[in-house]
Amino acid sequence: MAIAFLKAHGTENDFVVLPDPDGDLDLTDSRVRALCDRRRGLGADGVLRVVRTRHVPDAPAGLDGDTWFMDYRNADGSRAEMCGNGVRVFARYLHDAALVPSAPGEVVEIPIATRGGMRPATVNADGTVTVNMGPVRVTGRSETTVGDARYPGLGIDVGNPHLACVVEGVADLDLTRQPGFDPEVFPRGVNLEFVEPVAPDEIRMRVHERGVGETRSCGTGTVAAAAAYLDARDHATGSVTVHIPGGTVQVTITPTTSTLTGPAVFVAQGTLTDDWWITHA
Numbered sequence: 001m002a003i004a005f006l007k008a009h010g011t012e013n014d015f016v017v018l019p020d021p022d023g024d025l026d027l028t029d030s031r032v033r034a035l036c037d038r039r040r041g042l043g044a045d046g047v048l049r050v051v052r053t054r055h056v057p058d059a060p061a062g063l064d065g066d067t068w069f070m071d072y073r074n075a076d077g078s079r080a081e082m083c084g085n086g087v088r089v090f091a092r093y094l095h096d097a098a099l100v101p102s103a104p105g106e107v108v109e110i111p112i113a114t115r116g117g118m119r120p121a122t123v124n125a126d127g128t129v130t131v132n133m134g135p136v137r138v139t140g141r142s143e144t145t146v147g148d149a150r151y152p153g154l155g156i157d158v159g160n161p162h163l164a165c166v167v168e169g170v171a172d173l174d175l176t177r178q179p180g181f182d183p184e185v186f187p188r189g190v191n192l193e194f195v196e197p198v199a200p201d202e203i204r205m206r207v208h209e210r211g212v213g214e215t216r217s218c219g220t221g222t223v224a225a226a227a228a229y230l231d232a233r234d235h236a237t238g239s240v241t242v243h244i245p246g247g248t249v250q251v252t253i254t255p256t257t258s259t260l261t262g263p264a265v266f267v268a269q270g271t272l273t274d275d276w277w278i279t280h281a
């Protein structure tokens with residue numbers, strides 16, 4: 001069987017990467033949960049399966065079948081539409097493994113399909129990756145609760161759902177439990193960002209991710225956080241530096257789209273044992 005894997009992270013939002021060009025892997029929810037388990041598996045916030053779009057039954061209609069598809073799974077086994085840190089890692093993998101055309105010294109845009117649509121990315125000369133994250137759609141206002149405290153926030157869709165709340169004292173929040181949210185507003189669940197300005201156009205963010213729990217970074221969340229920060233200043237566009245526990249990224253929001261720039265780091269590669277794979281079917 002010899003199933004190959006790589007371990008990678010983007011600002012410490014960590015992933016198991018599974019190359020599966022022909023869609024041969026039977027990646028069950030149970031196997032995703034086991035892979036992400038930090039004791040009985042490799043340990044990660046999510047899994048990125050690298051597969052051609054034609055082999056993904058739930059890929060959005062109209063995508064080219066040859067395009068590489070980022071099949072993203074949360075640590076609880078659920079599928080999500082998008083993962084911003086994941087796209088950076090995914091692009092870096094395609095680039096370094098020479099799975100996409102490139103010329104020495106040339107910055108080439110890599111088309112990447114996701115359940116949230118196309119998210120083209122470029123690997124920059126310094127090794128960082130810039131992802132075109134698509135338009136930022138404001139979906140309304142809602143609130144979250146952490147313990148007894150209520151925080152109003154801005155609902156934002158960047159392929160996946162977010163509620164970004166500008167608060168004071170981000171460092172002191174207890175995010176070890178699922179914060180409350182309105183299931184009528186977010187019937188598919190929601191990623192919750194807590195955002196604090198630290199300087200002009202510079203914010204600190206923590207996140208509780210749908211399907212994972214608190215993570216050290218969330219790329220789509222940083223875009224939502226930047227949008228909420230700008231909205232609080234009556235701006236719809238701008239460039240914001242976002243500090244998360246796992247590092248720093250740069251977000252730019254324009255009238256038509258948004259970009260996310262940050263690192264993509266590969267830690268290890270190896271092969272899963274057949275026994276382990278069979279046991280966790």
Ligand SMILES: N[C@@H](CCC[C@H](N)C(=O)O)C(=O)O
Pocket residue numbers: 013046074079080081082083084085086160161191209210211212217218219220221
């Ligand atoms: N960590 C990701 C987001 C992953 C998906 C999210 N948990 C969801 O369910 O929508 C990112 O970097 O964007």
